[in-house]
Amino acid sequence: MKQWLYCLMAVLLAPPLGANEMPLNMTQGVTEISGKVYDLHMIILYICCVIGLIVFGIMIYSMIYHRKSKGAVAANFHESTKVEIAWTVIPFIILIGMAIPATKTLIAMEDPSNADLTVKITGSQWKWHYSYFNEGVEFYSILSTPREQIDGNAIKSDTYLLEVDKPLVLPINRKVRFLMTSDDVIHSWWVPAFAVKKDANPGFINEAWTKIDKPGIYRGQCAELCGKDHGFMPVVVQALPEADYDAWLADQKNLAKNAQAAAQAALSETLSKDELMTQGEQIYMARCAACHQPNGAGLPGVFPSLIGSPLIKGPVAGHIDIVLHGKPGTAMQAFDKQLTAKEIAAVVTYERNAWGNDTGDVIQAIDVSNAANGDAMPADTSASITNAIDETISVAVEAVAAQASDMAATVMPVDLTELSHEELMTEGLQVYTTSCAACHQATGAGLPGAFPSLIGSPIITGPVDEHIDIVRNGKPGTAMQAFASSLSPRQMAAVITYERNAWGNNSGDTVQATDVNSHGQ
Template identity: 60%
Template sequence: MKVRLTNLIIGLVAMFASTIASAGQGTQLNLTQGVTEISQTVYGLHMLVFYICVAIGVVVFGAMFISIYRHRKSRGVEPAKFHDNLRVEIAWTVIPFLILIGMAVPATMTLLDMDDTSDSDLSVLITGSQWRWHYSYLDYDVEYLSNMATPREQIYGRLPQTENYLLEVDRPLVVPVGQKIRFLITSDDVIHSWWVPEFAVKKDANPGYINEAWTRIDEPGIYRGQCAELCGRDHGFMPIVVIAKEQAEFDEWIQGEEQRLADARAEEERLLSMEMSEDELMSLGEQVYLSQCAACHQPNGQGIPGVFPGLAGVGVSIGDQNAHIDIVVNGSAGTAMQSFRNNLSMRELAAVITYERNAWGNNTGDLVQAADIHEFIQGNQ
């Protein structure tokens, strides 16, 4: 009996020691230590509470095991008979209270620091949508979409997975080091969550609301995260990549992005004055449809009965043209139909609507041009 009990105690001590050692080394079993000052503070608070819990566990379970061993029936110990003990009751009320206060004070200070977005140097509006992120730099004329860049062939197992599988994007968020960056986080469809563990930033993106968070990155580098709120079919394909650059590199990048956006707007204006032929519209429309719409409405336009409506010979695709434009541009509240206003150019919007109105035997003969989309948006602002 003594040998088994001794082995049990040794095993428990070894388990606690291993757990504490693993936590101290910051392994994958523990909270991410992070690269920012606030993330280090969060990690320190986490470890403080962890050690307090370990100490409480050792004291409580140690006393319990010692009591069981020393007062076991085989030793002939008779149980004591008493009703209550005022000193014990005071002790087990006051001591936990003091422990909770000892944890609450640093926790409250940390939470206040995490929510303090004042005196920021740069503000970025982050908008989640199914299933990508839109970044808008409020201090500059720069905005763009960030989509997952992992090839579908890897997802379907036709190619080997790369090191950053499902954590690659075509347009990362670029920020300067040494600056306090305020994030304004919202959504234009369902609830998402913008989460970068190394910044200790995780904020829900709620439609109709704006949540705030902030970070200050001290070292240049690439930091990855992902959506942490179940947001629909492609929730797992909504990664986040942040690149921190030195201030001079960031300024150069900003200038290039502003010029790129100005060129894109000029090109959009040029295209608004042009009319695409039916063949051009149908060719581009098919490409957009297969990449953006076919997963729900199916490549043949039949949809999924009871889940996603069909477009072949039924519904909005053969109905009123403006109603069709409206649902593609603005989406449909309360359904899985998202808004494509910020995801596609006016040229792409016009092409995919034209395609849907003339594919699969619909043959409405309607040709929607970029100017029609522009006119509709301007008239409904």
């Protein structure tokens, strides 16, 4: 029996004793705080193992020596004061033993005072912006994994999706204070080796700190589900000896001055359309394609298509303005601090002439600079702007005419013809393909995180009245629009019937135009 107990103790104690060698265990990291977090983790693990050893040991002992086959008779007692005290006091002591080291570690983690360096970290979809306080150095850090690896056309490297064009550079042996915020949605800056994981919330500033002990390159990533390219937002930190860091910082200051001089010189340059298109394509693929797609088609319902877009084919000034300043309330961010005037001119020229847009517009850096300063566009672009304005007016006139036609149509009799189930399914497929598939996909599977799946959906398989209501009136606060003004009762009845019976839903429901019409009255 003793041998079995020894074996049991070995099995329970072996994991914590060799935990620091296990690849799946928490790492010790390279900072004092990460060491404290690791020690706290191991303390809790040891406590859990001891509790497990005692509890399971007593259970096994009881099952072996107090089993029915040996004639054991269960004791019969009630309201034992000693037992009540024991199972209250012992857990309390255990919790206190866990709370003391945990509290000390948490207090140390939340103390960014007396920092030697402050870095502001701003998250945006999907990149990090680093700004060194009082140093005049700032830059964006963007994923640098080749597109071929992401598309599966090349062998993936060891740092796949964990590599950037410009890492955050920090000195060792100096306390670094982080101020974290966001330009759009909630992100989370996480570097496991530092034991730093802090949310970056729009409109708020969160604090964290680190003091790195060893030089090296340390990798992390955004730890918050921040949107479509969440998995493409890595964090890379390069820790340098203090002397090397000071030299790097001096170089960055010189580079910033040179960049300003180069940007100023670019204002007097006049590039050919081919040169702008070549440079613009490179910038677009690096900065814009994640949202608007490499082919400019965007992501319907999430990111607008640039092919034939009224903005792209409209006045140049409006196009430059949205690239410079973004569009509040949307995922379109401002690029005035991310790109130079020359780069913005190139990407605007590219967008206005790629994918069949073919406006013929050629934008120069001085145009972007003038727009940024609120100056009028130069005369050589006035003709294209005039043409664009004329086109915009024409589009507006057509829209008004279409609206008038719609208003006239409202006085026509409503088609409430009753159709067979098969006729409704056929017409419903056509209506769904033209009005719904852009968001919910042709398969009804939707787009996870953006547009819900219709396969087995509670709305689709639930009461018909609720389904009719959401199609007619939409759902406030979501991308689900109201179709009462764009589809007839017959069309809505057809598409509802189709959705309730397609993709395996098979509800058997047949909705008629009279059902939809009566619901709206």
